[in-house]
Amino acid sequence: MKRIIIGIGGVTNGGKTTLTKKLIGVLPNCCVVHQDDFFKPPDQIEVGEDGFKQWDVITAIDMESMVNTVTAWVENPVKFARSHGIALSHSDLDEDVQILILEGFLLYNHKLLANMCSERYYLSIPYEECKRRRSGRNYTVPDPPGLFDGHVWPMYLKHRQEMEASGVSIVSVDGQLSKDEIFTRVYTDIQNRFLNAS
Ligand SMILES: Nc1ncnc2c1ncn2[C@@H]1O[C@H](COP(=O)(O)OP(=O)(O)OP(=O)(O)O)[C@@H](O)[C@H]1O
Numbered sequence: 001m002k003r004i005i006i007g008i009g010g011v012t013n014g015g016k017t018t019l020t021k022k023l024i025g026v027l028p029n030c031c032v033v034h035q036d037d038f039f040k041p042p043d044q045i046e047v048g049e050d051g052f053k054q055w056d057v058i059t060a061i062d063m064e065s066m067v068n069t070v071t072a073w074v075e076n077p078v079k080f081a082r083s084h085g086i087a088l089s090h091s092d093l094d095e096d097v098q099i100l101i102l103e104g105f106l107l108y109n110h111k112l113l114a115n116m117c118s119e120r121y122y123l124s125i126p127y128e129e130c131k132r133r134r135s136g137r138n139y140t141v142p143d144p145p146g147l148f149d150g151h152v153w154p155m156y157l158k159h160r161q162e163m164e165a166s167g168v169s170i171v172s173v174d175g176q177l178s179k180d181e182i183f184t185r186v187y188t189d190i191q192n193r194f195l196n197a198s
């Protein structure tokens with residue numbers, strides 16, 4: 001059984017969830033793990049010297065639990081899918097491929113998780129576009145005024161720099177392309193790298 005882990009990382013509001021949903025619709029035997037599902041509860045989120053709750057740091061996420069979930073998939077993708085109510089297609093048992101998508105804004109700043117990915121896509125958008133998209137969003141805990149400029153964007157720049165300094169290899173994707181164009185590029189790349197018979 002071939003196991004493939006696809007990382008869909010990148011900046012907040014870069015279009016990670018949108019792309020992930022489209023990929024799930026077409027990839028065979030595909031499960032997904034969202035990093036946002038592992039945020040710690042609000043009362044466990046540190047308050048910084050700037051007065052903001054520090055959501056955009058890796059310690060705001062229960063990474064141990066996330067890694068355990070990914071490990072459960074690696075150990076038994078079929079059992080994982082069944083326990084998550086996902087129907088698997090078995091069109092070609094000889095070429096059985098199992099795919100896991102990891103979606104999140106801090107995937108590649110975690111060495112273990114980054115190393116688990118067979119491929120790491122990274123969506124970026126510029127500051128103005130990111131701020132515009134973010135202002136239309138409603139998270140479980142709404143952004144207080146000033147959070148984007150005071151915490152979200154500076155943390156994005158810091159993590160991006162750390163990721164680049166770590167030397168982890170990524171496939172950059174321009175998040176300003178249309179949703180369809182982004183999907184086509186990434187899906188074609190996945191097909192070429194992992195799904196085409198060689
Ligand atoms: N290619 C695109 N062009 C224009 N708008 C887009 C594009 N992709 C996504 N969007 C819009 O941007 C917003 C954020 O998209 P999405 O939820 O997919 O991002 P995300 O990276 O998962 O965000 P986060 O992880 O921060 O919640 C949504 O309103 C979505 O419709």
Ligand SMILES: NC(=O)c1ccc[n+]([C@@H]2O[C@H](CO)[C@@H](O)[C@H]2O)c1
Nearest residue numbers: 012036039055056105139140141152
């Ligand atoms: N999902 C959540 O619980 C939550 C709460 C507060 C803030 N966020 C934001 O999610 C983004 C990542 O998708 C980060 O930029 C967080 O600020 C999420």
